[in-house]
Amino acid sequence: MSGSWNGSVGPEAMKRLADHAVRDVAAALARGHLVLHLGPFALALRTDNAAARDFLVSMYANCPVSLDQDTMADFSLHVRPPNLLRRFVRRQVMPDPGFYFPSVPLPPRMGPLALEMGMNMAVALQCFRFAIYHAAVVADETGAIVISANSGGGKSTLAAALMQENFRLLSDEFAIMQPGEPLLLPYPRPVSLKNASVDIVRAFAGNDAMSGVLHGTPKGTIGYRRARKSDIAAMHRPARGRLLLFPTFMEGAKAEVKPVEAGDAVMRFIAGSPNYHVLGEAAYTSLMAFADSIRAYDITYGNTADSVALVRELWTQGGAA
Amino acid sequence: MNEPRTTDRVFLEKRRQLLKLGAAGVPMLLTMKASASSTAHSALDCQITIPEGLTILVSLNGAAWISTTYDYDGQGLTSQKVAAMQNQSQYVLPAGAVPERYRPDGDCPDPCENSGDDDDDDDNWAAAKKPRESYLASLLDSLMLSKPANADDRSTQLAYNWGNDDDDDDDNGCSTGGDDDDDGNGNGNGNGNGNGNGGNNGNHNGWGNDDDDDDGNSNYDTSECEYKIFVFDSQVQYAPGDFLDSSGNWSLSGKLGLYTIVAAKYGQYYGNYNSFPGVSCLLSILTYLNNH
Amino acid sequence: MSRAFLRSAVGLAPLPPRGADLVAFIAWGRRHHILGQLATVWEQESAGKLADVLANARIFAGHDRRMLSYEMNRIARALMGTDIRPVLLKGGAYVAKALTAGEGRRVSDIDILVPEADLKAVEAALLAAGWKPEVSTAGAYDQHYYRDWMHELPPLRHARRRTLIDVHHRLTPRTACLQVDHGAMLSAARPAGDGSLQVFGPMDRFIHSAVHIFADGTFDTPARSLIELYYLFADLDDADQVSLRDRAREVGALWPVDHALWAVATLFGSRRAAALRGKNRLSRLRALPVRLAVAGKLREGAWARLADVLLYPRSHWLRMPVGMLVKHLLQKSRRMISPKSAVAGLPGRE
Amino acid sequence: MPAGPNSDTWRWRANARHYRTHVLGDVTYVYCHLSGETHMLNLVSMAMLDLLVQRPYSLAELADAFPACLDVPVAECPPAVVARLFGELDDVGLVERVSGA
Structure with a gap:
């Protein structure tokens, strides 16, 4: 048998x-x-x-x-x-x-x-076959941008905005990392948007990209931006992380970038994982390789256009870490 | 692997600085924790909406009555008001449900003896460990103080000393506010304030009117010291997960802390029955914690 | 249906050949928390999604196993310098001895047995090393209940690692009608690992498992428990199998062991177990309720609920004399209305 | 902080086969096979771990050797501090007692 x-x-x-x-x-x-x-x-x-x-x-x-x-x-x-x-x-x-x-x-x-x-x-x-981290992931042919989820940081809005910039969506909610290797796997489900973000994303992505809106949920007003056909088509193609971002959205704030030491970035990233400890050594191995391959930044911004410009700049400068 | 570094002067100096921190008690080793904290967890970042005007009445023995309809006049408690509130309460929790720091001290005739509010240790506020949470908790609390003026003051004072300085004028004989105030001064300066101040704050809100100095009624009616009332003057939305640290321990203080405790207790006894506001959100978090 | 699943679970029968049955089998394994055990038997021969599902379960069980090994290491560390050598019970022992019964098994806490005279010293050592009374049972009534009536200390949870330990000083509650001679089993224990901890011998392991399953509890994890018995029985060599019932009689645990042999014989078709039972069968009258309940629990659904009705009073009855039971239930129901614990909603057991 | 009792005569060491390390800037991430935990060590705690890999030390010997290893006077690194730092390693199972000592 x-x-x-x-x-x-x-x-x-x-x-x-x-x-x-x-x-x-x-x-x-x-x-x-x-x-x-x-x-x-x-x-x-x-x-x-x-x-x-x-x-x-x-x-x-x-x-x-x-x-x-x-x-x-x-x-x-x-x-x-x-x-x-x-x-x-x-x-x-x-x-x-x-x-x-x-x-x-x-x-x-x-x-x-x-x-x-x-x-x-x-x-x-x-899920224990892969290490899961709370982050959104988008990618182009050269690698992936991982947007760590700070509460109120605007992770999903930024991910949706970067989709508009021709990045493909790997995942809105989880960075899914292959054990032993720093590869990020796609899981392209709809991008979940809260409150003001719903209309912001609708404005640039168009009505057809959006789900209906749910008002008065325990998380406020909720709407979803759909994954595109091309995102789904690439759902078995992993990507290698190049940039790890910790975004903070502050109404009216000036766009700002601050490098984060790899050691700190790793600590923060693990804190957003529900299963890192379950995978043990395999998660450690891939995360350390990930830490070696990325540059990490704290970014602060006051509007979506700023955040996109800022990420564009970080993405084009420096190449792979 | 750090052979080449060990001879470097900069490196040696760095080590020396770290050692000073180590000698001062700062940990030199951190263990990575995957998060049990709900904020990191989309399934658990639910919010609780406390309806406007919700009141919580706490008795000496830690029983609680919760009403969304009772309209407290803010003029101090009398036995009639207590009875009316209890009559109008939609939810009742049995004796022992509310921790001591939220209970009245019961020392009616004795003016402001220290209530021995030594429950700091069952909170996780100790020392400077959780500045973010304490800041957050106090900020959230400050958003719903009975007196808007205070709220403004306090929100700028972060977690430090807030509540001690202002209107806590120890005016009435049996206000626990006085006691807590002392407490707050004692440890608040060292910034272990979460607890003392939390309770303190709760006091203010409920007894906010104590400032009005109408001690008159408490002379003949011991309701003032046998019950404590907490009022949410406006609708409040908060994420109980924010009160969790990364080990899954709660750091609860202030009125929101009380509400979280009451809602959790309610869920523990009655589950989802009768839709206590926010109970399902809490149940989901508690269940998650219990399973991890 | 379930009996066939049980046999597939331990590799006595092939996996269900039809897709829908296979899906049902895996769903059953998931519900009974034995996917890890299924993985140890079937992962190598699987492909596709089934392999994924089993790999996932294996990794999860691997975590539990690591946790358990490390807790043993920490217990030994906490007791360093004393000459107390706790006996690892259940899962801990299976992992320490690398038994099949421990492979892929889900664990949530660790159980140890120490002589009653050492109880205070053990508790003090654990408290000094960072364990704390578990919040949900820290109240005065619970403490009293555990200490005076039960066979273990109130559970302790490590403050940093958040793992639970149950420290037993006997194998059944002081008040239970079944009194196992834990002293005899304790003195027959043997060293595990570097010798700072001990485990029971193979026969006593089987006996303790049988006692735990049939004489001390609500039988909440039937499939897991039965699979454990099957593997523990298979782990006995011929001589041990022959002596098993004598040893059980010696330590006063014959009837649970007979139930266990019945289960291994009937559910897994073990001739060896059937032969051991031989003519010494329990009277049908005594055996029937338990066996009905086992069958009911395995069938799930309404049958399982019926079995619960049969078993819940039984589990208490097994633990306490009637008068005490009434008192306990009264106290429990009073506690529903008047909780002792002052700290609300903290993570705790149950 | 230490995970159990200690005695000046017990000798301890770290076994490099029981963990893996990865340096990221000034910190070292250490994966411990035994506990399955990942720890972040700074330059001081890592120096102690490296020292304990070389040979076993009793707590008293460690109090002598560690300041020298860091190249600081004993006044900056008194025995109580050494004991506390050692306790941190002990607490997470990165050190083990050498048997027979």
């Missing part, structure tokens, strides 16, 4: 979500048989929530999916009402990644948020 147990059909031959009839998609989703294949992960999804379903169909149209119950997945996610009673009494929805994690229950119209949060949770808390 050698090599015969693989539990999946070839992902290359797989149809895109948009190529399936919506009815089939809905039926598979209702049973939890829809498996989304994105970057290194296969994620089995299940939901009855109409808002989450419509969001998925629209925002993930170009992703390969399978709709049969034979497909093995890395994680599974059920976006569902908190309990039976709630289904009828006061309708709510929440992500259930299969382990005990009572997340914030949300009104049904916020199904998309529950879905996206759940997909983040599934990876952040259950």
Whole structure:
């Protein structure tokens, strides 16, 4: 019985979500048989929530999916009402990644948020094959820019702005690092934008690039900028980090750049990882190689145009570290 | 591998400087921690919205009544007001739910004996370890003081000494504010203020009106010293995850600290039932912590 | 269905051949927290997504294993200079002895056994080395409950590493109707590693596992527990297998061991275990509830809930005489309304 | 800070096979195989670790040798400070007691 147990059909031959009839998609989703294949992960999804379903169909149209119950997945996610009673009494929805994690229950119209949060949770808390760091990653042919997530730093807005500058999107939420090697893997899901950023990004990316807007969520107003077809097409092509940024957005602030010592950068970067310690030596090896290959900066800016100009400059100067 | 460096004068001097820090107690070795802190974690950076006018009444034994409808007049507590508040409370927590630092001291006749508020050690504020959090906590707190004027003062004073200097005029006999003030002076200068000040601050808000000096009612009615009331004058939004340090320990102080504790306790007893504002956000964080 | 899964889990049967069954099998393994064990058996022969899933589980289990080894090292360090040699129980012992039962196993805390006379010294040494009483059980009632009625110190958590340790001084609660002769097992323990820690011999390991599973608990992780028994049984050499029941009788743990042999014989089809049970079967009446519960737990769903109903009172009944049980439950229910702990919402167990 | 009792007669060493190092500027990142933890050591703690790799020291011997190793007078690096720094290494399991000592 050698090599015969693989539990999946070839992902290359797989149809895109948009190529399936919506009815089939809905039926598979209702049973939890829809498996989304994105970057290194296969994620089995299940939901009855109409808002989450419509969001998925629209925002993930170009992703390969399978709709049969034979497909093995890395994680599974059920976006569902908190309990039976709630289904009828006061309708709510929440992500259930299969382990005990009572997340914030949300009104049904916020199904998309529950879905996206759940997909983040599934990876952040259950993935150990790769080291995960809380950061957005974009890249061109020469390498990747890693934007570390400072609270309120504008990571996602900057990532969306850099997409506009012809960088491809690897990931909005996680830098996913290959163990042993400083390679960053794409996981191109929609870029999640909060409050004022929603309109800022809409203004330069255009309405078609955007999801509908959710008002009054626990995180404020939320909207998503979709990953492009080209981002999805490159989802198996890793990139090597060249620039690590720690952004701070301050209304009206003058654009400023300050180099960060590699030793400090590493410490801050690990603090944003949910699983660094689980991977042990493999995570250490790749992170040290990463530290040797990047230049790190604190950047402060007061508007998106400034931040883009600043990153452009850092990107063209110096070449690889 | 650092052979060539060891002879370098600059290098030797650097080591010498570091050694001075080491002799002063600064750690020379840091262990990297993947973060349990919710701020780093998108799934957990949920916010709690405390509705405007929410009041928390705390009794001597640490029971709490929470009401979103009771309209406290700010004129000091009487037994009637306590009864009315309890009647209008939507949520009740049993004795022991609220930590001592938020409870009234109960020493009614004795003016301002030190309440022995020695709970600093169950907070993680000690020393200068968490300047960011304490700053954040105080800032958040300052945003919701009863008196806007104070809020402005305080927000510029960061975590240092705020609350000690201003209106805490020890006016009424049994105000714990007086006690806390002493406490605050004691350790606030050394900037271990989180706790003393936190409690202090809470006092101010609830008792803000103590300044009005109407000791009159507390002479015959011990409600003033058997209960403490905390009022959120305006709607407040905050991320409880900001009160977590990287080890997953809470640093809770002030009114927001109290609210976080009360919401967590509520979640512990009743889960999501009856939608206590913010309880699901807290439950998600607590569950995450318990599983990691 | 579950019995077939159990056999596949330890490699006695092939993996389910159909895709959908394989997906169900992995989902079952995930629910029962035994993907790590599945990985040790099947990762080499897997490809594609299945290999990914098993690799992921192996890496996670590797972390637990590292944590466990390091905790042992730290315990030995904390006790350095004393002549106390704690016995590692359960997972710790399996890792220290590199047993199959320890491979891929998920662990959340470490258990050690020390003679009751050394308890104070051990506690003091651990406290001095950075362990602290776990917040969720630091209240006076819990402390009293653990110290006076149970078989362990209240759990301690290391302040920096946040790992938990349970220090036992006996294998069943003082108050339980089953009293295992832990003294006999303690004196038969043997050194592990550099000798600063000890482990039970193979027979006693099996016996302790059986006691833990069938006589002391709610049987919360049935698949994991049963797989553990299977491997521990397989780890016994012929002579040990033959002497097993005698040793169990000697230390006063015969009936849990008979339950365990029943489980290994029935669920994994071990003839050896079946033969050992021989004619010495427990009376059906005594055996039935436990076995129904095991079967129920394995089936999950409504059956598992039914099994919980059967097992929860039982677990308490096993631990305390009735009068004390009433008192404890009363105290517990009172605590629901009147909590002792003053610190809210701190991370804690349960 | 130390992870357990200590005695002036016990001798300690660091075993370079138990960890890996990577220098980033003035700090060294150390991965410890035993604990699976990554530590950031500065020039002072790294100097002590390097010293303890060379041969075993008792705490008293270390108090003598370490100031010399740093090229500073004992007054700048008194035994109490040496003990505290050693405690930091001990606490994370980077040093081990030499058996028989």
